[in-house]
C-alpha cells in the first residue's frame with residue numbers, strides 16, 4: 001500500500017520507518033521540502049519488499065488512500081482544511097496529542113479530542129482514525145518495547161478504515177488494538193498525557209510504552 005505522511009518530524013520519521021519496514025511505500029509532505037531530501041536518504045535503508053520513500057511539498061497531489069497527520073494539532077487543522085479536496089474518501093490517521101502550552105493538560109474542549117476536532121474540519125467523506133498517539137517516536141522507530149511488539153491503539157467510526165490501519169501496523173511489526181469508536185480518542189489522548197507526565201516526573205528515558213499484558 002502507499003501512504004502519505006504530513007510532516008517530516010520525529011513521528012513522521014518513526015512511522016515512515018515502520019511503514020517501509022512493512023513493505024509499504026511512503027511519501028512525506030513538508031512545508032520545508034529543501035530539508036527533506038536528508039529525511040528520504042535516512043529512511044531509504046529501512047525499505048523492504050520494494051517499498052519506496054519520497055518527499056514533496058505540502059500542497060502536492062495526494063494519490064495514496066491513507067494519509068497520516070503528524071503535524072502538531074494546533075497547525076494541523078489549517079493544513080487539513082487546505083488539503084480538503086484531496087482528503088475526500090481517504091483514511092486520515094491522526095497521531096496528535098493536543099497538549100496545552102504548559103504541557104500539563106489537554107487543550108481540546110471538554111467532551112472532545114484532537115481526532116474529533118480534526119474530523120470536524122476534514123471533509124465528511126474522510127474516514128478519521130486515531131492511532132500511534134500513545135507510543136513515543138523513539139519506540140516506534142525501534143518497533144518494539146521490552147522485546148515485545150508495541151501495542152498501537154486505534155479508534156475510529158469506520159470498521160474498514162480501522163482494518164486497513166491495523167494491517168499497516170501489523171505489517172510494520174506492531175500490535176494493533178481496536179479501542180472502539182473515534183470518541184475513544186479522548187481516553188487515548190488522556191492516556192498519552194499521563195504517560196508524558198510520568199516520563200517527566202520520574203525522569204524516564206521517553207522509551208516507556210503502555211502495553212496490555214496478561
Ligand SMILES: NC(=O)c1ccc[n+]([C@@H]2O[C@H](COP(=O)([O-])OP(=O)(O)OC[C@H]3O[C@@H](n4cnc5c(N)ncnc54)[C@H](OP(=O)(O)O)[C@@H]3O)[C@@H](O)[C@H]2O)c1
Nearest residue numbers: 007008009010011031032070071072075096097133136137
Ligand atoms: N514525539 C513523540 O514521541 C510523539 C508521540 C505521540 C504523539 N506525538 C504527537 O505527534 C505530533 C508531532 O510530534 P513530533 O514529535 O513529530 O513533532 P516534530 O518533530 O516537531 O514534527 C512536527 C512536524 O510538523 C511540521 N509542522 C509544524 N507546524 C507546521 C505548519 N504550520 N505547517 C506545516 N507543517 C508544520 C514540522 O515541519 P518543519 O520540519 O518544517 O518545522 C514537522 O515536520 C504532535 O502532535 C505530538 O503530540 C508525538
